[in-house]
Amino acid sequence: MKIALLGYGKMGKTIEQIAIKRGHEIVLKVDKNDDNYDITQADVAIDFSIPTVAFNNITNCLNNGVPVISGTTGWLQDYDKAVALCEEKNGAFIYASNFSLGVNIFFELNKTLAKMMNTLKQYNVSMEEIHHTQKLDAPSGTAITLAEGIIENHSGYDNWKLDEAAEKSLPIVAKRIEDVPGTHTVNYESEVDTITIEHTAHNRKGFALGAVIASEWIIGKTGIFNMNDVLNIG
Numbered sequence: 597m598k599i600a601l602l603g604y605g606k607m608g609k610t611i612e613q614i615a616i617k618r619g620h621e622i623v624l625k626v627d628k629n630d631d632n633y634d635i636t637q638a639d640v641a642i643d644f645s646i647p648t649v650a651f652n653n654i655t656n657c658l659n660n661g662v663p664v665i666s667g668t669t670g671w672l673q674d675y676d677k678a679v680a681l682c683e684e685k686n687g688a689f690i691y692a693s694n695f696s697l698g699v700n701i702f703f704e705l706n707k708t709l710a711k712m713m714n715t716l717k718q719y720n721v722s723m724e725e726i727h728h729t730q731k732l733d734a735p736s737g738t739a740i741t742l743a744e745g746i747i748e749n750h751s752g753y754d755n756w757k758l759d760e761a762a763e764k765s766l767p768i769v770a771k772r773i774e775d776v777p778g779t780h781t782v783n784y785e786s787e788v789d790t791i792t793i794e795h796t797a798h799n800r801k802g803f804a805l806g807a808v809i810a811s812e813w814i815i816g817k818t819g820i821f822n823m824n825d826v827l828n829i830g
């Protein structure tokens with residue numbers, strides 16, 4: 597498979613290593629200021645760039661008939677437009693806030709726990725995410741997906757807020773500590789005890805492997821998919 601990497605930072609470089617090990621070829625590495633490139637030489641594009649350019653990268657792929665996998669977070673105000681363009685062009689597109697197998701299992705566990713806790717009003721839910729200091733967005737995309745999983749399954753919450761507690765709001769605390777790849781914690785706290793579920797990434801290889809697996813999976817398909825489709829879970 598011929599892969600274009602849109603964003604050649606920490607994730608782009610980790611994806612390159614894993615893709616080559618799995619027998620793929622990197623035909624394009626696009627980073628900032630690389631404007632003049634032909635995306636059509638790739639079978640699939642993998643976008644791990646920055647929030648302000650992800651939507652442009654995705655639309656360029658869809659306009660040129662190249663399936664696109666995006667892991668960039670912090671651009672979701674334009675997600676519906678990307679979906680509409682993908683439908684219009686009969687293209688193929690996957691966005692996931694987190695591509696790792698472990699986090700996708702954690703997402704399902706989180707929804708199940710929220711359902712179980714729905715009637716237990718003595719427990720208050722809160723979340724914490726910790727990432728490296730270079731991260732541009734807060735809260736993390738993964739924390740937002742976790743919050744949405746709780747809101748869909750627990751009647752005590754209908755929105756989330758960063759660093760703020762309010763009626764029916766799920767509070768998310770975002771911490772930035774040097775070199776942390778990504779830790780997400782969900783707490784249910786009552787007067788007498790606390791139930792905690794936590795996912796800790798030890799490095800970026802899980803995210804990168806998931807993105808390469810998603811790229812392999814999407815070849816020959818059209819539509820808008822997510823990681824549950826790829827991993828056949830949920």
Ligand SMILES: NC(=O)C1=CN([C@@H]2O[C@H](COP(=O)(O)OP(=O)(O)OC[C@H]3O[C@@H](n4cnc5c(N)ncnc54)[C@H](O)[C@@H]3O)[C@@H](O)[C@H]2O)C=CC1
Nearest residue numbers: 603604605606607627628645649667668669693694695803
């Ligand atoms: N969904 C997932 O599983 C994961 C998502 N992420 C997200 O992926 C994104 C990238 O993460 P990292 O690689 O750690 O960040 P990074 O900062 O190391 O890399 C981003 C790269 O994008 C480049 N860039 C800037 N403008 C560009 C343009 N116009 N076109 C292409 N590239 C451009 C930057 O120069 C930089 O090299 C972030 O939004 C992060 O939150 C990170 C890890 C896992």
Ligand SMILES: O=C(O)C1=N[C@H](C(=O)O)C[C@H](O)C1
Nearest residue numbers: 669693694731736737738778
């Ligand atoms: O920026 C990161 O590093 C990460 N971003 C993603 C997010 O925002 O959830 C996924 C992972 O936590 C690492």
